Amino acid sequence: MYQGDALAVLRELPAATVDAVITDPPYNSGGRTMSDRTKASARGKYVSGDACHDLADFTGDNRDQRSYIAWLSLVLAECLRVSRPGAHCLVFTDWRQLPATSDALQVGGWTWQGTVVWHKPVARPRRGGFKANAEFILWGTNGPYDGKRDLYLPGVFSASQPSGRQRRHITQKPVDGLMRELVKVCAPGGTILDPFAGSGSTGEAALHEGYDFVGIELSEHYQRVARQRLDEVAASSAVDH
Template identity: 45%
Template sequence: MRFQTETIGDATLYLGDALEILPTLDRRFAMVLADPPYCSGGTTAPERTKATSAKYQSHENRGLYPEFAGDTRDQRSFLAWSTLWLGRARAVALPGAICAVFSDWRQLPVTSDALQAAGWIWRGIVPWDKTEASRPQQGRYRIQAEYVVWGTNGPRPLAGSTAPGVFRMPKPHRKHHIAGKPVELMEGLMSVVDGPVLDPFMGSGTVGLACAARGLDYVGIEVEPAYFEIACQRLREAGKSGTVTASADWGSAPAA
């Protein structure tokens, strides 16, 4: 089976479906860092099948970014699909490798279930506090956090550096994806690994930029051609300009 690929420095980018590509990978990874479609924008079928821009952007911002696929599943199909890709990702993970999966509050329970169903050992949840710049809700609590459900591929030694258990930073001022996240957030999450990183839902290539900053090999997979091209372009431009540099020493504290 052939897929379109691009090699940019230490990064290999695949255009295609993660479920099809993951079993073909011939290397093993120290980390799986994934930001899958949450499928949480709507409780009824008509709401779920709306364009992602309609579900996750205000009216004035629609059309700024390409739409993304895979966001129409209900809870049962999301659990089944998540268990499938998480199992295939674990098959190419090193012993003790970390798996870190983004989620919002709606999909937090089912994501933790899928992680365990796929054979990972669930280790905890890392909140991403998006600060008070997040969208307010009058008469309610501000929607201020997203979450990273994380686990390991079997035992992981208590050795090496320690990463924060909570990350506090706003969403990027300039995004390249509807659900874009900060490069610095990805750098912090991968600060406790020193091997290749697998990103099954590459989007605009943010994890790839963080890997370049930390000098880690990277494999990214993206099903949407528009976002695949954006990711390739961002990595090329960062490499040419020399602006890909580590922004923080996240892992300076000793492990407990």
């Protein structure tokens, strides 16, 4: 785990050394108007008023759409440089930022291969309209990928955000049923990079599935949480063997 700004740390990493980039950047979403987007904190945007937890906020979530595309393109271009030919890239987003994120993926040089759906079983109904109970994972590759591999992954995953003591981050992704399935796109035994590691869900899934992991996180607090989670997985697998 590195603690620092993704772009700055990525620029220090050697070229062509990772086999997959799986990441959940700050969506910079969550508002109908520019002032909604730029004034609210990440907590204010993504945590509902009745949530029974008091998790730390994070920064980097107030860009408008043009600057989000520009910034994420720079990050994803560095991720491409760090990845090996044929590597996979998975980037989380929501419905509002889907077009911006697919633009950034392609501006970054990745070949867009598809969009995977994360269905969230628990979501509020929306009066007079459709429930927003899905987030999206854009799938890209560094040039052509190994199409001969005997691997068939679903395009839709259904899993709930962790709750209670398992909940460590305001926008935490579920390890079971989602992250442990997504990491399987990486070639067996490869190295997975997450430049927006948060509380370390990608890393935990990667270690459980037998991959190496490189994580970057700006927040000192969340970097510590991620490191602790990864240490716990490493310790439990040392006991298992």
